[in-house]
Amino acid sequence: MSPDRGTMWPRKDGRLGVAVVGAGYWGPNLVRNFRGSANWDLVGVCDLNTDRARKVIGNRSTVEVLTDLDQVLDRDDIDAVAIATPAATHAPIALAALAAGKHVVVEKPLADTPEAAAAMVRAAEDADRVLMIDHTYCYTPAVQHIRKLIAEGVLGEILYIDSVRINLGLIQPDVDVFWDLAPHDLSILDFVLPGGLRPTSVSATGSDPLGAGRTCVGYLSMPLPGGAIAHVNVNWLSPTKIRQMVIGGSRRTLVWDDLNPQQRVSIFDRGVDLTIQAKDAKQREAATVSYRLGDITVPALKEREALSTMVDEFASAIRERRAPLTDGAAGLRVLSVLDAVSESLLIGGAPAIPTDAVDIDVAGREPAPSAVVR
Numbered sequence: 001m002s003p004d005r006g007t008m009w010p011r012k013d014g015r016l017g018v019a020v021v022g023a024g025y026w027g028p029n030l031v032r033n034f035r036g037s038a039n040w041d042l043v044g045v046c047d048l049n050t051d052r053a054r055k056v057i058g059n060r061s062t063v064e065v066l067t068d069l070d071q072v073l074d075r076d077d078i079d080a081v082a083i084a085t086p087a088a089t090h091a092p093i094a095l096a097a098l099a100a101g102k103h104v105v106v107e108k109p110l111a112d113t114p115e116a117a118a119a120m121v122r123a124a125e126d127a128d129r130v131l132m133i134d135h136t137y138c139y140t141p142a143v144q145h146i147r148k149l150i151a152e153g154v155l156g157e158i159l160y161i162d163s164v165r166i167n168l169g170l171i172q173p174d175v176d177v178f179w180d181l182a183p184h185d186l187s188i189l190d191f192v193l194p195g196g197l198r199p200t201s202v203s204a205t206g207s208d209p210l211g212a213g214r215t216c217v218g219y220l221s222m223p224l225p226g227g228a229i230a231h232v233n234v235n236w237l238s239p240t241k242i243r244q245m246v247i248g249g250s251r252r253t254l255v256w257d258d259l260n261p262q263q264r265v266s267i268f269d270r271g272v273d274l275t276i277q278a279k280d281a282k283q284r285e286a287a288t289v290s291y292r293l294g295d296i297t298v299p300a301l302k303e304r305e306a307l308s309t310m311v312d313e314f315a316s317a318i319r320e321r322r323a324p325l326t327d328g329a330a331g332l333r334v335l336s337v338l339d340a341v342s343e344s345l346l347i348g349g350a351p352a353i354p355t356d357a358v359d360i361d362v363a364g365r366e367p368a369p370s371a372v373v374r
C-alpha cells in the first residue's frame with residue numbers, strides 16, 4: 001500500500017484525517033467515536049442536509065460542515081471516509097472515495113447487492129486502499145472473547161448455533177426484518193467461525209401477520225460445512241426483547257446474552273456424550289448416552305464501546321497496511337447470505353445457495369489478500 005496518494009499519515013500529531021458522510025441516525029455515533037479517538041482527526045461531516053451535519057458537529061467546533069462529496073474527496077488532509085448513508089448509496093460513495101485515494105469504512109450492509117459490494121472490494125484492491133465494514137458487534141468485548149474461545153478450541157467442534165434477535169422494532173419502509181436485523185447475527189457468525197460464514201445453503205421462511213407489506217417475523221436455517229447447523233430468528237413484533245446466541249460445541253456450550261451485562265457470556269461444561277457413534281439402528285440401541293453436568297464459567301469482560309474499538313482497528317489497518325478484522329470480503333460474505341435469504345423467501349423457503357463471496361470477489365483474478373487474511 002503506497003503512502004503517496006491520499007494518505008497523509010504520519011502527520012506531526014500522528015493522527016489520520018477522516019470525514020463522516022451521513023449524519024442521520026447512526027452517523028453521529030461515528031462522529032462521537034472518531035472525535036474521541038487519539039488516532040483520528042475528524043476534519044469534516046458531510047450530509048445532503050447541511051443543517052443535520054451542523055447540528056451533529058455542534059457549536060464552537062473546528063470540525064467543518066462539508067456540503068458535498070467532492071469537497072470531501074478534494075481535501076488532502078482527509079485520508080479516510082466513513083460512510084453512514086442509506087445502503088443503496090454506499091457503493092457510489094465508496095467507489096468515488098477509493099478512486100480519490102481515500103481509505104473507506106462503510107456501515108453495514110456493505111452495499112445493496114452482492115455485485116455492488118464485489119465492485120467495492122475490487123476497487124479497494126486496485127486502489128491499494130483499506131475497505132472496512134462496520135460490523136459493530138464484532139468489536140464488542142463479548143464477541144471478541146467468543147471468537148477467541150472458538151479459535152482456541154475451548155468449545156470443541158461447533159455442532160449448532162441458535163441466534164435470537166427479537167423485539168418491538170421499527171417496521172422499516174425499505175427493507176424486511178431479515179435485511180434490518182440479521183446482518184448483525186450473520187456478521188457475528190462470520191467473525192467467530194473459523195474461515196468465516198460459508199453456509200452450504202440458506203432456507204428462509206417468514207410472515208407478515210399485520211399486512212405491513214414485508215416480512216416482519218423471520219426464521220433462517222443454514223447448514224454449515226462439516227455438518228453443523230446455524231439458525232437465526234429475527235422479529236419486529238415481539239413485546240419482549242431478546243438478544244441471545246447459543247453456540248453448542250462438542251466440548252462445551254456457550255450462551256451469549258447481550259442484555260445481561262453481569263453475565264453476557266456463560267460457558268457450560270454440560271452436554272450430551274455418545275460413547276458409541278451410532279451408524280445404524282442396531283448400533284444405535286447399543287449407543288450409550290451420558291449427560292455431563294459440569295461447571296458454568298462466566299468470564300470477566302471489559303466494558304468498552306464497540307465503535308471506539310472499531311475506529312481504532314480502522315486506523316491500525318491503514319497504518320499496518322493490512323486487512324481490517326472486518327474487511328470488504330466479510331461484508332461481501334454477509335451480503336451473499338442476505339441475498340440468498342431473499343431468494344429462498346421467493347421460492348417458499350426452499351434452500352438457496354449463496355453466491356460464493358470469493359467467486360464474486362475475485363472474478364477471474366487471484367484471491368484478494370483481504371479474502372484470506374482473517
Ligand SMILES: NC(=O)c1ccc[n+]([C@@H]2O[C@H](COP(=O)([O-])OP(=O)(O)OC[C@H]3O[C@@H](n4cnc5c(N)ncnc54)[C@H](O)[C@@H]3O)[C@@H](O)[C@H]2O)c1
Pocket residue numbers: 021022023024025026027046047048049052069083084085086087089093107108109134135136
Ligand atoms: N452498525 C450499526 O449497528 C448500525 C445501526 C444503524 C444503522 N446502521 C447503518 O447506517 C447507515 C445509515 O443508517 P441511518 O439509520 O443513520 O440512516 P438515516 O436515513 O437516518 O441517515 C442517513 C443520512 O445520510 C444522508 N445522505 C443520504 N445520501 C447522502 C449522500 N449521497 N451524501 C451525503 N449524505 C447523504 C441523509 O441526508 C441522512 O442524513 C445504514 O447503512 C444503516 O444500515 C448501522
